[in-house]
Amino acid sequence: MSIRKFLYILPFMILLATFAYYPLYGWVYAFFDYTPPIPLSKSPFVGLKWFHSLVENQVKIDQLLQVIKNTFGMSGLLLLFSWLPMIFAIFLNEIKAVRFRKFVQTVTTLPNFISWVLVYSLAFSMFSSEGIVNGLLKQWGFIDSPVLFLQDSDHVWLTMWMWATWKTLGWSAILYIAAITGIDDSLYEAARVDGATRMQSIRHVTLPSLLPTYFVLLMLQLASFLNNGLEQYFVFQNSFNKDTIQVLDLYVYNLAMGGGSYSVSVAISMLKSLISVVLLFSINGLSKLVRGESIV
Amino acid sequence: MSDKTSLVPSENVRSGNPLQPVKVRASTIDNMISVLIYALFALFALICVYPFYSILINTISANDLSARGDVIFFPQKIHFQNYFDVFKIPGLWHAAMISLGRTLIGTTLTVGASAFLGYMFTQEDMWRRRFWYRFTIITMYFNAGIIPWYLTMRSLHLTNNFLAYILPTIVAPFFIILVKTFVESTPKELQQSASIDGAGTMTIFFKIMLPICKPILATVAIFSAVDQWNAFQDTLLLVTDSKLYSLQFILYNYINQASSLSTMVNLQNAGSTAMASLATKQTTTSIRMTVTIIVVAPILLIYPLFQRFL
Numbered sequence: 001m002s003i004r005k006f007l008y009i010l011p012f013m014i015l016l017a018t019f020a021y022y023p024l025y026g027w028v029y030a031f032f033d034y035t036p037p038i039p040l041s042k043s044p045f046v047g048l049k050w051f052h053s054l055v056e057n058q059v060k061i062d063q064l065l066q067v068i069k070n071t072f073g074m075s076g077l078l079l080l081f082s083w084l085p086m087i088f089a090i091f092l093n094e095i096k097a098v099r100f101r102k103f104v105q106t107v108t109t110l111p112n113f114i115s116w117v118l119v120y121s122l123a124f125s126m127f128s129s130e131g132i133v134n135g136l137l138k139q140w141g142f143i144d145s146p147v148l149f150l151q152d153s154d155h156v157w158l159t160m161w162m163w164a165t166w167k168t169l170g171w172s173a174i175l176y177i178a179a180i181t182g183i184d185d186s187l188y189e190a191a192r193v194d195g196a197t198r199m200q201s202i203r204h205v206t207l208p209s210l211l212p213t214y215f216v217l218l219m220l221q222l223a224s225f226l227n228n229g230l231e232q233y234f235v236f237q238n239s240f241n242k243d244t245i246q247v248l249d250l251y252v253y254n255l256a257m258g259g260g261s262y263s264v265s266v267a268i269s270m271l272k273s274l275i276s277v278v279l280l281f282s283i284n285g286l287s288k289l290v291r292g293e294s295i296v
Numbered sequence: 297m298s299d300k301t302s303l304v305p306s307e308n309v310r311s312g313n314p315l316q317p318v319k320v321r322a323s324t325i326d327n328m329i330s331v332l333i334y335a336l337f338a339l340f341a342l343i344c345v346y347p348f349y350s351i352l353i354n355t356i357s358a359n360d361l362s363a364r365g366d367v368i369f370f371p372q373k374i375h376f377q378n379y380f381d382v383f384k385i386p387g388l389w390h391a392a393m394i395s396l397g398r399t400l401i402g403t404t405l406t407v408g409a410s411a412f413l414g415y416m417f418t419q420e421d422m423w424r425r426r427f428w429y430r431f432t433i434i435t436m437y438f439n440a441g442i443i444p445w446y447l448t449m450r451s452l453h454l455t456n457n458f459l460a461y462i463l464p465t466i467v468a469p470f471f472i473i474l475v476k477t478f479v480e481s482t483p484k485e486l487q488q489s490a491s492i493d494g495a496g497t498m499t500i501f502f503k504i505m506l507p508i509c510k511p512i513l514a515t516v517a518i519f520s521a522v523d524q525w526n527a528f529q530d531t532l533l534l535v536t537d538s539k540l541y542s543l544q545f546i547l548y549n550y551i552n553q554a555s556s557l558s559t560m561v562n563l564q565n566a567g568s569t570a571m572a573s574l575a576t577k578q579t580t581t582s583i584r585m586t587v588t589i590i591v592v593a594p595i596l597l598i599y600p601l602f603q604r605f606l
Contacts, residue, residue, distance in 0.1 A: 005422040005497060012413055012467050013428060018452070019445075019464040020435040026444025091333050100334070106603060107341045110348070113595050113602070115526035117544045121588040122347040124551055125354070130581065132350055135365020166343065198326055223437070230442065231529055235548065249442070256443045257533070269441030280437055 030267035035260065050267040070157070071247040075225045077161040082221055086214050088169055089176030090206055094198070105177070108170025119167060120235040123150065151240035160232065160245070175217075176210055183209045212291075219287050223280040226272050248272050348592065351585045355379070358575035359582045377576040378586040387538060388546060388587070395543040398461040399524040406520040407513055409466045414475025415505050419497070436469045446533050456537040460530060465523070471516045478512040479505060518601055525594055543591045550587050 030050055032043040055061050095101040111119070126132050129146035137143045152159070183206065191201040228247040237245045246254065248268065255265035288294045354362040358373035366372070383389060416422065417429045439445070454460040486508075490500050506513075531545040541549075 001423045002419070002421045003423045005416060005419050006424065006428070008497065009413060009416050009422075009428065012409055013431065015463065016432060016435065016467045019448075019467075020439060023440035023444040023448040026440055026447045029444070029447060092337065094330075094333060095337065100337075104337045104341045107345045109602070110599065111344055113522050113526075113599065114592055115528055115544055117528050117548045118526075118588065118592055121547060121551055121584065121591075122351065125351050125581075125585060125588070126347055130363070130365065132365060132368065136368065139365070169340075170344065197323070199329070234532070235528075252441065252443060256446070262443060262447070265443050266441070266447075269443050273439065273441050277438055 027266060027270045029263055030270050032263060034263045036262070046263075050264050051271075053264065054267065066243060067246050067248060067251045070244060071226060071228060073157045074160055074228055074247060077157055078164060079218075079221055079225070081161070081165070082218055083214065084165065085169055085172035086176050086210055089173040089180060090202055090210070092173065093177065093180050093206070094202075105170065105174075109174065110170075111167045112171035114167075116231040116235050119163060119232075123163065123236070148240075150236070151238060153241040153244050156236075156241045156244040160236065163236075164232065176213060179210055179213050180206060215291065216287075219283050223283045224276065225279060226276050348596075351588055355582065355586045355589050359577055359579050360575060362585075363579040363581050373575055375576055378578070378582050379590075381576075381578055382583060382586045382590065385583075387541065388543075390539065391541045391543045391546045392590075394458075394540060395525060398458070398527070398542065399521050402462050402465050402524040403517055403521045405462060405466050406468055406471065407517045410468055410471035410475050410516050410520075411506060411509055411513055412501065413467065413472045415479050415501050415509075416497075417472065417476050418479045432467065432472060433469050442529075442533065449534055455534045456540060457534075458540060460534045461524075461527070461542075464530075465520070468520065471520065474516060475509060475512055478509060482508055514601075518598060521598065522595065543587075547587050547591050550584055 029040065031045060031047060032040060033046045033049070034040055034043045053060070054064055092101060092104060095104070114122075124131065127134070127149035129148060133149070134143070134146040137147065149159075187205045187209075188201055191205050196204065226248055228249055230249045230253055233245050233247055233250045234253065237250065249272075252265045252269045252272070255261045255268070284294050350368070353369075353371040354367050355378050356374050356376060357367040357371045358375065359378070361367055361372050413432070417425060417432075419425065422428075440448075449455060449460060449464075454463070482505075486504060487500055490504055495503065526544065527542065528544040528548065531540070531542050535541065535545070
């Protein structure tokens, strides 16, 4: 056993401990009545008060329920359509014009590499009241006054799903494209000898070969069901769609940074992390049970 | 099968040779399906690329036309004044330097650390190697949440501090997995023979592993550079000092308050006599779109490099 080799990596482990593990200590804020700038050491210990306060009256329950509904709605939509990249890869592979296929693959991966701020900027240029889409609609005489796409609060889940799909579809397909490359050609030859049509060989050869990859990704996605991330919803939020766009991550941010309620927001974020870990490990266990291999 | 199910893109991702198409006699239904597939992919490709194209042609068209929404397919009355003008906005140059600085420094350190840790985690005789490897990887799946993270950063005095952009990104578990997988695929004899010749851990790392790992390190470098360039959340949470604003953050602000900026640029230009024709007068739209193109440009420039990995 070489301790010296460990000493080489020690500085990096310290960095990791500082930025990934030490923040866990921040969870104690959930048990104190903390209002900056009074330091934690002078804040009173309140026990589970903040956890109780989440459900103490109907207004707060309703608010939290709405946030949870949004989180489930938007994660659920992504989960519901999680097979899209696989289908994308399968049909892209059916395209025989190599140049066209390369072009499609290149162009559709591009949005994955820009930030959500840039996505928002594109969305703003396209869909704001003075954007290109409204300009076109007006020119063609469909509308008199601009349609306020970005302020719409009724279809936020759908539009957020659409932007996420626009951004990641092409890139997510790459994993499947790689997997298709790995499928043994003799399987297709056998299918052809048996008289399979193109759709039949997709159904009986390509699809079954991709399912293992799909299930692993699906389980990971399930495990991070509560973690929608902050950026996408933060940039797209405005005072009109606030109620339907707030997912847990954004809600926690708005509570703390907007309202200064650090303790409550830490309490929520703590619950969220704990549930996520339980989810991750149960799905990992399920995967071990069903497929014989773990995903973590 | 096992590497197909792995989440780590291995060499497979880079080889990208599409499967040889199976020759089946095309029936009418097959042909119709083909046409449909082509049409759908063409449409999606168009949807992916048009927003970029549209903004680009709007920034180089006459600003009065673009403000009216007349520039849709082709640029009209091409001029490049917008690009000179936006750099007159106070703070934009500085933000560009901050973005560039964090990208260069951050990427260098992340690549170095990923290479070193990826290599070290293959050293079987390291004390408690498996534990430390798990200690690293598990952070991909689990974190305390953004507010505890923010409170930590504040207590470490990393708010309004350039180091906040760099330090947390140095140890990147995903990149470490990539490098480790790559190192494991190289022949063990290389390290063994070097070690018999008297080379120590560090010598083997610098003289042998680093040169061998170049392809995977290039991948890590590009990914990490894009991450750094695109980072927005850390500025949002940790920075209030405008000297540390990144381009992404500035762009976000501009989308929300571009009208005052266009007035400012127009006022600055009003002094010089050559200005103020309608075609080059700054509008809310022109400022916002031009800054968008400036922020997206480095990604578009680095993008051809990605092609090698597709």
